[in-house]
Amino acid sequence: MKYLFIIHFILTLSLSLVGQNRMSINENKVIHLISKEKITYLQVGNPNLILAEIVVEHPNLVRVKATGEFKQESSLSVVSEGKMYCIRLNYGNIQKNSFHLKDLKGVPANLYVEGLLREEDLKSCVRMILDKKSKGTIVRKCKNDGVHFSVRNIYLKNTALFFEMEIRNKTDMDYDVEEFHWWITDKKRLKATNTQEYEIYPVYQYYEIQSVPAQSKIRELFVLSKFTITDQRILRIELREKALGNTGRKLNLELKNKDIIKAKSLYAQ
Numbered sequence: 001m002k003y004l005f006i007i008h009f010i011l012t013l014s015l016s017l018v019g020q021n022r023m024s025i026n027e028n029k030v031i032h033l034i035s036k037e038k039i040t041y042l043q044v045g046n047p048n049l050i051l052a053e054i055v056v057e058h059p060n061l062v063r064v065k066a067t068g069e070f071k072q073e074s075s076l077s078v079v080s081e082g083k084m085y086c087i088r089l090n091y092g093n094i095q096k097n098s099f100h101l102k103d104l105k106g107v108p109a110n111l112y113v114e115g116l117l118r119e120e121d122l123k124s125c126v127r128m129i130l131d132k133k134s135k136g137t138i139v140r141k142c143k144n145d146g147v148h149f150s151v152r153n154i155y156l157k158n159t160a161l162f163f164e165m166e167i168r169n170k171t172d173m174d175y176d177v178e179e180f181h182w183w184i185t186d187k188k189r190l191k192a193t194n195t196q197e198y199e200i201y202p203v204y205q206y207y208e209i210q211s212v213p214a215q216s217k218i219r220e221l222f223v224l225s226k227f228t229i230t231d232q233r234i235l236r237i238e239l240r241e242k243a244l245g246n247t248g249r250k251l252n253l254e255l256k257n258k259d260i261i262k263a264k265s266l267y268a269q
Contacts, residue, residue: 021085021104024092025050025066032098033062035080041201043225045075047184050089052076053198066091083107125157125266126206126221129164140253146171147212149239149251152219156263159226163202167209167239168217175212175249178242180205180222187234197236200224229257 025031033039038059044050049070055061062078069091076087083106141150148168155162169175185197204223212218229235235255241248 021087022090023064023087023099024090024094025064026091026094027066027068029065029094029097031064031094031096033064033078033101034098035060035062035078035101037081039078039080041077041079041084041203043077043200045077045089046072047198047227048230049074050076051198054201064089121157122160122204122223125155125160125162128266129153129155129162129221130206130219139259140255142251142253144249144251147175147241147249147251149253151237151253151255151259154260154263155266156226157266161224161226161260161263162266163222163224163237165220165222165237166217167212167220169212169214172214174214176242177209177211178240178248181238181240182222182224183236183238184229184233185236187232200227228260231257233257235260 023031039054039062042052042054042062044052049067049072050064051067052062052064055063060080064076071091074089076089078085078087078101080101083101085101085104085106087104137153139151139154141148143149146169148166148170150166150168151163152166153164155164167175167177180202182200182202183197184200202222202224204221206221207218209218209220237253237255239251241250243249
């Protein structure tokens with residue numbers, strides 16, 4: 001009963017906030033959201049209508065624009081300074097080119113972690129996946145100079161997607177991990193513009209691995225809010241090696257929408 005009350009409170013509060021935070025966007029101008037601190041989470045309601053990304057050079061900025069004219073409403077969720085900001089987006093004339101998050105209505109971000117999946121359910125799902133032995137299934141894989149990178153499985157629980165990854169180091173030298181990047185981009189690599197790709201951000205990473213020892217393999221789990229992509233786009237997951245002068249090995253996995261919608265339900269595991 002207590003849990004139901006908490007969920008009802010979260011949903012009511014989030015709907016209230018979205019109603020208060022409203023913006024108009026279009027494809028001709030870019031809107032910027034400005035925070036005092038680094039943006040730690042960004043989620044678009046419908047990525048086919050809205051393009052949003054954290055500015056790499058200035059991680060306290062988010063730029064937003066429409067892909068084209070649309071009639072239905074969409075949304076944007078941003079986490080920064082320990083708060084979640086939910087924004088309702090409509091197509092129309094832009095009144096302001098920038099907004100400060102401090103001027104919008106927000107709530108403590110930890111409420112929304114439970115809104116996606118309760119902590120005890122999250123831990124249970126992680127244990128369930130890691131306790132299972134991989135049976136040779138691989139969704140996508142790639143390799144570069146002795147390092148193999150793969151998505152072993154994709155699972156679904158409620159509105160959370162679990163990506164089970166594996167990094168296998170077949171060399172005699174440790175592979176030091178700099179970072180992972182997740183991008184939604186066009187299948188056809190045209191001249192790069194802000195309208196062709198944008199970065200998305202997992203809400204949870206289990207091990208947060210720093211290094212893969214020589215002649216070993218490590219499994220990692222990422223959790224993202226449920227999403228799909230159009231047939232003209234792909235999900236690209238990039239693994240970068242930490243090295244001097246940005247000379248490290250980079251490995252890229254490219255997933256199609258059919259890979260995502262085949263996610264296995266954890267209820268049946």
